Amino acid sequence: MAEPHLLEIQKLAKSFASNLVLKSVDLHVAKGEVVTIIGPSGSGKTTLLRCVNFLEVYNGGSIRIDGREVGYREGAERRKRSEVDLARMRAETGMVFQSFNLFPHLTAAENVMLGLRRVRRKPLKEAREIALHWLGRVGLSQKVDSLPSELSGGQQQRVGIARAVAMEPKILLLDEITSALDPELVNEVLDVVKQLAGEGMTMLMVTHEIAFARDASHRIIFMADGMVSAQGSPAELMRQVEDNERLRAFLSRFSAASHIH
Template sequence: MNPPLLTIRDLRKSFGKTEVLKSVDLDVGRGEVVAVIGPSGSGKTTLLRCINFLEAYDGGSIRIDDSEVGYNDARKRRGERALARMRAETGMVFQSFNLFPHLTAAGNIMLGLTKVRRKSRSEARDIAKVWLERVGLGHKADALPSELSGGQQQRVGIARAVAMEPKILLLDEITSALDPELVGEVLEVVRGLAAEGMTMLMVTHEIAFARDASSRLVFMADGAVAAEGPPADLIASAEANPRLNSFLARFRASNF
């Protein structure tokens, strides 16, 4: 069996006296799509931010391809250049888009390619055009974020992350800030990436999508992994886990 791409062991993170992550263990294999679900405040977003080292973690280990995230072997924080290179391997898409408002759609994608991947501007522009076409926005290359809908901005965010050729894509509630009619266009892009074998770890409240698009569901509660397994199996066995069953009950009316 191949070793996992992402290995998390005994991960701990607190904000002040509040313990947000409590000894989290999680593996993600190459080409696997793992969806993290759970109630608000269960630590889902903090988990992603620790993997991308947007939050320094207090204890435990996060390794990607056997390289410790954020720290060197002496447990000292890596320098900013090393962190930038590391973050390029863990592409993150945020719920609030986080596009640079003064840059065009293409410019947002080109920035990391030129600054971190050291591509020439012409090469970066070509890559940006390819990915904008892939997400259905080839005609919006020169548009500013203010000229795009929320769904279009989020698709640019996905293109920006994937253009860096990350080893794993981290998706943080990428549809939560969108109007309902725009959700489908973003989820369709994610489905396409999954079909192409992109390794993804996504936090989502779209339970039906998580069930259909992921190879494994992870249920978090109170800062820990409370249950995990293949989507159909985990949902079918929910009655044996009162916390999971209670969480899923609110979605059953929509026939997820």
């Protein structure tokens, strides 16, 4: 019997006032799989990630991680989980944001330690050891006691990745993590992600880096108008270009698109 998917999204719907942003999205991610979402701005990609982490309350459908509904308690009544419960569940879904979201008054190590101390309840010594380990893994051993203002954008984003993976999440959510970076800093961040992917980290990411999506992903999801418009391995997705006008128009805007297969 096949293993159940680590992340299972069914008929997900999300609206802001009268604007329906996600329309019955079905998506799944298996353990150890790297799935990338691409698509035009406004297609619902970031909203989808934020729903998985319950930073956005979804209106309809289901999101389950390891068989547990993310934002709502099990049962007939759709009742939101308590904040304590939500914090625990969010720790299972490490999220890396496009805008770094580091605390400016905390050092790199202290930023990584925060969740370990508050959510995982790790003792100070153990939390610092874990933080130093992961900061070393992302190439920042020399910067552990630096404040965010003393770090480049690429270094800040690598602290963000270290902070997320230090919590040992079941799945890592990456939202346009290179979009706020200068072009010369993009690869240092993407190299860290590729390394984690190679070690079997389960990931769901949104990116405009088409060549990176091709190289790092087991599967690519193309979203348009709040729906999954096409999906498959990088090679399978390219075979759908001729029959999918939206996908063809989207990929034609990227010089790297010609090399996706």
